[in-house]
Structure formats: structure tokens, C-alpha cells
Amino acid sequence: MIKQTLKLSFSLLTFIFLMNIAYSQVKSTSPTTFTDKDMVQWDYSSKVIGEDYTIYVHFPPGYDTTKTKYPVLYMTDGDWNMTVAMNCFNMLRQDYETTEALIVGIGYGERTNQRSRDLNPATGGPKFISFIEQEVIPFIQSKYRVSDNKALYGYSYGGMFTTMVLFEHPNLFNMIFIGAPGNNGNELIPSAKKYFANNHNLNSRVFLGVGSFEHTTAKNIEDFKAYMESQHCEGLDIATAITPNAGHGAALAQVMQNAIAFAYCKKHKEISVPVKDLQQYIGTYVIAGDTKDHFKLFIADNKLHFSNNDNPPITFVPFAKDSFFMYENERDEVFFHAEGGKMYILYSPLHEKPTRLDKVN
Structure with missing residues (x-):
């Protein structure tokens, strides 16, 4: 899962007469x-x-x-x-x-x-x-x-x-x-x-x-x-x-x-995004403030994939043009943003603070 590849620790009135019937038929007070x-x-x-x-x-x-x-x-x-x-x-x-x-x-x-x-x-x-x-x-x-x-x-x-x-x-x-x-x-x-x-x-x-x-x-x-x-x-x-x-x-x-x-359960609905639109996301990313690990996004079989070192790649599945999820863990979501002409990712585990990854090339 993406949490492993990132090497971070993310924690994963009713009618009155009916009411009276209900009360009267309980055989114990508690x-x-x-x-x-x-x-x-x-x-x-x-x-x-x-x-x-x-x-x-x-x-x-x-x-x-x-x-x-x-x-x-x-x-x-x-x-x-x-x-x-x-x-x-x-x-x-x-x-x-x-x-x-x-x-x-x-x-x-x-x-x-x-x-x-x-x-x-x-x-x-x-x-x-x-x-x-x-x-x-x-x-x-x-x-x-x-x-x-x-x-x-x-x-x-x-x-x-x-x-x-x-x-x-x-x-x-x-x-x-x-x-x-x-x-x-x-x-x-x-x-x-x-x-x-x-x-x-x-x-x-x-x-x-x-x-x-x-x-x-x-x-x-x-x-x-x-x-x-x-x-x-x-x-x-x-x-x-x-x-x-x-x-x-x-x-x-x-x-x-x-x-x-x-x-x-909240389940995302997968949509189709043209490959030409996915291409803007490919490249190398690092965690903001921590450049020792590099993460790659690439396209294969017309889908966007995320990889880190020798770990098996994970497919990012779109539910909006710039919003993705993973079937391996639908609790987590991935959002792409641009700032000053540079792309970055917000990886958002459920109920956890998002982690930012900046595109470096």
C-alpha cells in the first residue's frame, strides 16, 4: 500500500400508541x-x-x-x-x-x-x-x-x-x-x-x-x-x-x-481520464522537507502508477480529473495541485493530516 511505499506511519415521533405497545411488551426493565x-x-x-x-x-x-x-x-x-x-x-x-x-x-x-x-x-x-x-x-x-x-x-x-x-x-x-x-x-x-x-x-x-x-x-x-x-x-x-x-x-x-x-462504505466511482491529461502528473516526487526518498509516477497500460524503489507499483485510479484513489485502500485519497507552475501531491489518509510530495523533475 502507499503508506508502505512512503515509509510513513499513518493510522490507518413515532405514533404514541405504537410507542406504548413497544414499552408495554418488554419483559424486563433493562x-x-x-x-x-x-x-x-x-x-x-x-x-x-x-x-x-x-x-x-x-x-x-x-x-x-x-x-x-x-x-x-x-x-x-x-x-x-x-x-x-x-x-x-x-x-x-x-x-x-x-x-x-x-x-x-x-x-x-x-x-x-x-x-x-x-x-x-x-x-x-x-x-x-x-x-x-x-x-x-x-x-x-x-x-x-x-x-x-x-x-x-x-x-x-x-x-x-x-x-x-x-x-x-x-x-x-x-x-x-x-x-x-x-x-x-x-x-x-x-x-x-x-x-x-x-x-x-x-x-x-x-x-x-x-x-x-x-x-x-x-x-x-x-x-x-x-x-x-x-x-x-x-x-x-x-x-x-x-x-x-x-x-x-x-x-x-x-x-x-x-x-x-x-x-x-464509501466507494469511489472510477472515471476515465485521457492519457494526455495524465501525462502532466508523471515525474519524480519527494516528500516536502525530506528529499532522501524519491517517488516516481509513470504511465503504463494507459494508467497512472506510483512506485518507490523496489516496491511493486500501485495504480492511482481517477475519481475526478485531478483526484485519485487506490483499490488497495480506499480510505486514502490522492490530490494533484499546481503552485507557481510546479506540480505537487497531497496524499490524504482518512482522519490524518495530508502529506505533501513535490515534483522535482
Whole structure:
């Protein structure tokens, strides 16, 4: 990475009656804490369904020391998805500027798991989304410092469930994540066609993912993306990612990480810059005030590259005419400026003071 080549150390109101439902159904006055101090759980008795559930809440870094209102990522299968999601955020923030979120998982705790009922649109799905809308969301909004930005993630049965929510409750969540939807994703396009028979727009960010060994589901997901894009919805942002060499179980963690990266990580959009415009940047640079190390910028394969001594070169990828990033570490950005007719670089690691490199020839 560029930090190695530079040899520097860079650190890398809700309706009142809904509120009352939420408060009245909590079975304890305070949540149960985990070994991980950033997560708690609540035992919650649902009036909508008439059964008890466990609601897990994970706090983002800085929650206790700021007044920030955080977006909420709601997750089905909270009994096991919570720890995966926590680790996804932990890993991604090392490489990307990340929007932190409060993570809320809905599960069963030590009770009988009823996911095949609750997440199946043909059985308990309609009641389960009513439980989330009328009880879980108001409860979270009443207890925690959250914004109106809400996302819903589901995998397998959960992917069938989030597909249903996307089209039958299109305004409930800002983002919907559909992981390896059950029934091979055969209901994706039919659900969309039913929706667009009476609607002309869909305001949502949508991510779909699956392992490549689920061949039929992978094809249905890509066909669904193409169909959705053909509707030309102004408010729709849709992305897919097929996890290579993975089946249903092995793909789960990567699908979730791809969904979280899509929604919460700043990713640059690569643009094309003519080689003639890149040529002004080539040459030798030194760190301002420290001339012992020399860094070279050169063009190869119509791309701008950065090198130092025997280290492998790094490609500078443009996201504006004079602004670049590196796929190896999108947290860092590179900006070119001219002063007194001489070119210089500002290398800007996230949350760190920029380093200036002056062009010497």
C-alpha cells in the first residue's frame, strides 16, 4: 500500500400508541448485557404474533461519547447474524470510510426457532413484518439514538422475506438486502412484475447476493437486476455480487459483507481520464522537507502508477480529473495541485493530516 511505499506511519415521533405497545411488551426493565459490552439483548413479548422474541442490539463505536443519531440495520435470524454483521463492520472499516450503524437482530434466543414460519411470505411473513413495523421499530426508536435511515437484511428464508418487504412495504426501509433467497429466487421477478403493474417508481437501495454454486439463484438474481434496471426507476439503486466458489452456507458471511459494504462504505466511482491529461502528473516526487526518498509516477497500460524503489507499483485510479484513489485502500485519497507552475501531491489518509510530495523533475 502507499503508506508502505512512503515509509510513513499513518493510522490507518413515532405514533404514541405504537410507542406504548413497544414499552408495554418488554419483559424486563433493562437489557441483558453480553461479554461484548457493545451488545445487549431484550426479551420482548409480541402482541402482534402472541409469542416471545429476543431482540439483540449492537452499538456502533462512539455511541456512548457522541450525540450522533445512527442509521439502523435490522437483521432477521439475529441469533447468528449479529456476530457476523459485527465482524463485517470491524473488517470493512479498516479499508473504507464507513458509516456506522446500530445493528438490531431479531431472534428466538433459547426458544424454538420459528424462522421457517416467520420468514416465509406464504405463512407467517405478513405477521412478522407487522411485528417489526408496529413493535420492534418503535421500540428501538424509543430506546436508542437513531435516525430515520433503516435497512433490512435477510438470508435464505430471510431473503424471501426481504423480497416480500421490498415490494409489499416499499416505504418502510431505505435499503433492502436480499441474500440467497429461498425457492431459488424464483419469486424475484414475479414479485417485481406484480408491483410494477400498479407502480412506476421504487425508492430504495437494493442489494442481492448469493454463492456461485447456487447456479439457478445466481441467474435469477442477475435477471432480476436487469429487469429492475429496465423499469428506469429514478429512486432505485441496485447492486448484485456473486460470491465465487461458495454454496449456500459458505457464502453467507461474504454476502453479508458485500451488502454492508454496498450500503455503509464509501466507494469511489472510477472515471476515465485521457492519457494526455495524465501525462502532466508523471515525474519524480519527494516528500516536502525530506528529499532522501524519491517517488516516481509513470504511465503504463494507459494508467497512472506510483512506485518507490523496489516496491511493486500501485495504480492511482481517477475519481475526478485531478483526484485519485487506490483499490488497495480506499480510505486514502490522492490530490494533484499546481503552485507557481510546479506540480505537487497531497496524499490524504482518512482522519490524518495530508502529506505533501513535490515534483522535482
